[in-house]
Amino acid sequence: MRMPIITLTTDFGERDGFVGAMKGVILSLVPEAQVVDIAHDIEPQNIAQGAVVLATAALFFPPGTVHVAVVDPGVGSARRALAVQTERYLFLAPDNGLLTYALEEEPPLRAAALTNPRYFRHPVSATFHGRDIFAAVAAHWVRGVPWEELGPEVPLESLVRLPLPQVQRHLEALEGEVIYLDRFGNAMTNITARCLEREWGQEWRRLVQVCLPDGRSLPVVGSYSDGALGEPLALINSADRLEIAVRQGRADILLSLQPGSRVRVQKRTPSQ
Template sequence: MIPPIVVLTDFGLADPYVGQMKGALLRLAPAAPVVDLCHEVQPHCILQAGFLLEASRPHFPDDSIFLAVVDPGVGSERSILMARLGGQLFLAPDNGLLSFLHGQGASWWRAELDTATASRTFHGRDLFAPLTARLALGADPSALGRAVDPGSTVRLEQTWAEASNGRLDCAVLHVDRFGNCLLNLRIEALPARGRAWMLDDGRRIARVSTYADLAPGQVGLLAGSQGVMELAVNGGSCADLLGLAPGRTLRLTCTEQRP
């Protein structure tokens, strides 16, 4: 059975770029299931793309191939990486997008490709898609590139928030369609006793379990479905209300603790 190909980009859906890349995949591996993970990554936001990929991979079959193209260095000397963790394969530019695989025992290869006929501005269609199709049809990464030490690849440090003296200095990793702000705060890192929090602008934040626990327009802090805490507003956009976007930082201060 041909494994599924899971596609993540910052291309958006207003242009033909996603369609052309998927067309190349279907032309070369017509029986391969192609799944759209997300195409609304903030343009060039590598850390956001890496977070979404890390949060999503456990929900896919063990033989899935993840094709991630967030590539501000397209056409430059940056290389294309292939990595295998367990049975899953990952393809991405060597720009730090696959940083979450470091330290997990993944195997890494640097693709060796003929770029002579590829568009200098659209490697997703002309290089990534054909490479992914060959992998889906059974090619081994070692036949398509040379093995490399992960230490030779670009690695971006993802800083995770930790509580200190009742304060949490956080960053927004992702804003979803509903305006919920996903933070760089893992659920297990939130102090269990903190019941109420305050933003640095003095706005009070309630710790709740569900969106419905919030009054209309109230801002809450809750454990989201992606493994991190999120700020949300019942019936509204927290991002719009607080002026937040991926990469923005904020401070939460505990104002009330459970006994």
Template sequence: MAIITLTTDFGEKDYFVGAVKGAIYNELPDVRIVDISHSVSPFHISEAAYIIKNAYKSFPKGSIHIIGIDSEFTPENKHLAVLLDDHYFICANNGILSLLASEIKPEKIVEINIHEAIETNFPVLDVFVKVACHLARGGTLEVIGKNIKEIKYLKQFEPIINTEKNQIIGLVIYVDNYGNVVTNISRKLFESVGKGRNYIISARMVTFPKIYGAYSDWINFDVEKDQRGEEDGKKLALFNSAGYIELAIYKSNPSTVGSASTLFGLEHRDTITIKFDEK
């Protein structure tokens, strides 16, 4: 049974998500539809890429992923269907694919050319659904588009390494539900540049001298609980489950005590710097 996932910035208030699901079921009553997220910030390409990149790998090979972010069809925003890592992705050529494919090269990319079927200004419903259902039936990419090699590339989301190889400048690419701040600096990049050297992470007025492997790693569980010092509210940097450096507040609550984003004053595309000692 085919699986079609949905990642959009549609939210939950409007009819958009329901209409898309209804159109899919109208064509394929037995398909499985999975909502990855409909709470992506409006038109937030890097946020959507982070979510889908770290979710799709948990799905079976051959799954079909509709990404409804900035999907209006224009001469500068064509539509793509892509085979990547044995998964299919349907999205606009707005740069999101370059973020998804930053580590794995797409096996095939086609520019969708079935737009004579568009009936409204709702391309996710009129185009993406038709492509997804075609693929779910076992159809090929060539039937719905022409092969291309070049896609829009968002280079500004890559970390910058200085010529002396002792500094990485990264960006905030995502703020999660707990207000934790995710950077675009991966563990792989950090280790390849750092080579075991001491370092300091700086973000606005806050610094971090150590990166933990998990949220609770800073706690010494061999010490009595009342002697461990501060627990809730501890600031820390860690490698998160997606393999990126994250700045967090231990057991934060954005609606009460605050979060890393609010307490550190960090938002999307703010700068994070890692300075390594000279050897």
């Protein structure tokens, strides 16, 4: 039998003992578990950033993986603690939108509020549900706790979702925005490769250019190495989204990009 996999995504960082405490709770209950770190350097309380990071990694894990995600400004409040089951995974997270992007790719089948104290670590800290609720429930789940014992069912339509920026269609153009900056300063947008192919066909790369807020127009290339050293470029990244980058540089600094910056993809004119 394959050892259970439990992933952790948090804004706890690595300086303090928070992540270690969560792992300790899990391994005390399930010593054979594989506990995998997705990321712990999410900006403190930045739910939107956590949602993107979780989705870029969680979907590559094998079926049956339990994903624990904790970016939780409302810890200790009336916000719900959730279990959300999809076709392949169980997600455990606060009900604050942290699962938004993951559930766009992995539609939820059912959800429950984590209210059964039998599966919590006690005493439950009002400031550390990551350890006392989410990590503990993850461990109990892989030990075989029935779904019905986690807590009451939650209507899927009631799950908190972040407002997803929509790609706007204009005459021979698509307009989207930056949704995430990675540690290299690359700017990932909400415009997907699928969206671009649907608009302009499989040869869309040679038909379009990417226009930035500062007036620059960028070609779409295949990889970072296709651009000139220190120059901006656009490409489809490993998450299948349009990304603005600078070869061996930082697009966020050079181009003054941040989450929310508008990006326009438009058809080239014959002279371009």
